[in-house]
Amino acid sequence: MPLQALRTVARSQNGVGAFILQCKRLDFHYCDWAGSSKGMNSFLQSHLPAFAASNPQIEITVSPRPRKHPVIKGTYINGREKAVCVRNMEVKEILAKAELLRDANGEKLRKAKKPVKSANESVRGIWDPFHGANWSI
Amino acid sequence: MKRLPRTARSVDLLLDISRPTSICRSCRLRAAQQSALSTSAIRREGPVPFTERIRKRIYGTENPPGQEDPYARNSPLRQTPETREELRVLESEDDLTVQKATPESSELANMYEPANSWDSLEWVGGEDYLEALKDDEKPYVGFMHGTKVQDNDEIRAALRRAVVEVYTLHYAGREDLTDVCNARHNDDDFKSLLDRNYEWLALSIKEPRIKFAIVKRVMQLTGIRLSDYAIQTSPTVEALLQRLTTKPKPKKLVEALHADSRFANLQNVKLFERRVTPIDKEKQVGRWKVIEEALVNRDLPVTGHQ
Structure with missing residues (x-):
């Protein structure tokens, strides 16, 4: 039986064909009393309705966390969580942080050392002793 | 380094040769040599100031001429002609105002006895003190209503009353519309002025004179203060009413x-x-x-x- 290479099946890639947002949930925490929540409180009143309406696929919860700094927590479909403290920030800055969490994929942040990154295998394939040049020892 | 005072030096006991002592003569001589070899000058704490000693040395006499302390505030060396003149005037005034103590005043001073407790002393401050200060004949009446009116119907009635009064004066041709405030606030129930007709709410109060008079009268009747921003952004009576009855x-x-x-x-x-x-x-x-x-x-x- 001749040796056959494994057939490559098309890998699913997010955004090729369909795009699934990796962020599935955003929790907004604020404090009614503390001054560091001032920007967060006005964000929740002014910008959150529009933000939630433009991102219907994200579950959004708003809950108080008394005597604590305001925090936005993102939960991702890979099971990880990302939390950003938005103390003393202004409305625009908080909106930027919410968008950052929405667009993140939930992976740990890694330094990109190589100029090119590909999900595809090498076109040269895996080395095999039965193919290619016969080396006589 | 500050030296020990002369009297506190233990070596001095040795130096006093005339005193009968059990210490031998050679030891006392060595102590005397050490005392003489000391390098730092002895600081003299005496009544004669440093500047005075310098002056004595310069002049070479015990009683040098001139000011005792040339650096004092009233030294003639530090005075300009103007200040010298001022000082002269002040001194002449002092001569006029100073009174010599009489035997009576010294007696009074002897009678003074400091208090040991606060029981018999005059007490300043506190509620009783304020009560005593009050002038019952002319009690203070503030311009505005003592307490803020909470009831929305009452506020609406007060506003209507203010509008009616101000426009009455306006159509009567009066110059000063704020005369409406001279009618002091009475406890009449002016809620009865209200009716089902709401047309008066649409009245324009863009004219500054009328608006100012209405706002002043309403503030007097209700005790509610309005910010400048609230007044400026209220073109009609209805807007003013909303500002007055804004929920917290x-x-x-x-x-x-x-x-x-x-x-x-x-x-x-x-x-x-x-x-x-x-x-x-x-x-x-x-x-x-x-x-x-x-x-x-x-x-x-x-x-x-x-």
Whole structure:
């Protein structure tokens, strides 16, 4: 039986064909009393309705966390969580942080050392002793 | 380095040769040599100041001529002609005003006895003190109503009264419309002025004279102060009424969010009224009753953040 290479099946890639947002949930925490929540409180009143309406696929919860700094927590479909403290920030800055969490994929942040990154295998394939040049020892 | 005072030096005991002592003569001589070899000068703490000693040395006499302390404030060396003249005038005034103490005043001074307790002393401050200060004949009457009017109907009635009064004066051709405030506030129930007719609310109060008079009268009647911004952004009587009867801001943010109609149509937003505790999270996924049962079976306390 001749040796056959494994057939490559098309890998699913997010955004090729369909795009699934990796962020599935955003929790907004604020404090009614503390001054560091001032920007967060006005964000929740002014910008959150529009933000939630433009991102219907994200579950959004708003809950108080008394005597604590305001925090936005993102939960991702890979099971990880990302939390950003938005103390003393202004409305625009908080909106930027919410968008950052929405667009993140939930992976740990890694330094990109190589100029090119590909999900595809090498076109040269895996080395095999039965193919290619016969080396006589 | 500060030296020991002359009297406190233990070596001095040795130096006094005339004193009968048990210490031998050679030891006393060595102590005297050490005392003479000392390098630092002895600081003299005496009544004669440093400058005086320098002056004595310069002049070479015990009584040098001139000012005792040339650096004193009233030294002639530091005085300009103007200050010298001022000083001269002041001195002449002092001569006029100074009174010599008479025997009577010294007697009075001898009679003075400091107090040991505060019982007999005059007391300043406190409620009794304020009561005593009050002038009953002319009690103070403030311009504005003593307490803020809370009832919205009463505020509306006061506004209507102010509008009617000001426009009456305006159409009567009076110059100063704020004369309406001269009619002092009485306790008449002017709610009866209200009727079902709301046309007066649409009246324009863009003219500054009329607006100012109405606002002044309303503030007098209701005791509610209006900010400049609120007054400027009220073109009609109705807008002014809204400013006067504005509801207080909700104390909690969640109340304001619940009142926001934009959240009502959003399916993906959930608003919590209190902190989401770990037990709440377990309940959300239906795990809490299992945990509770397991805790009860093991006779463990069912506690946690409620």
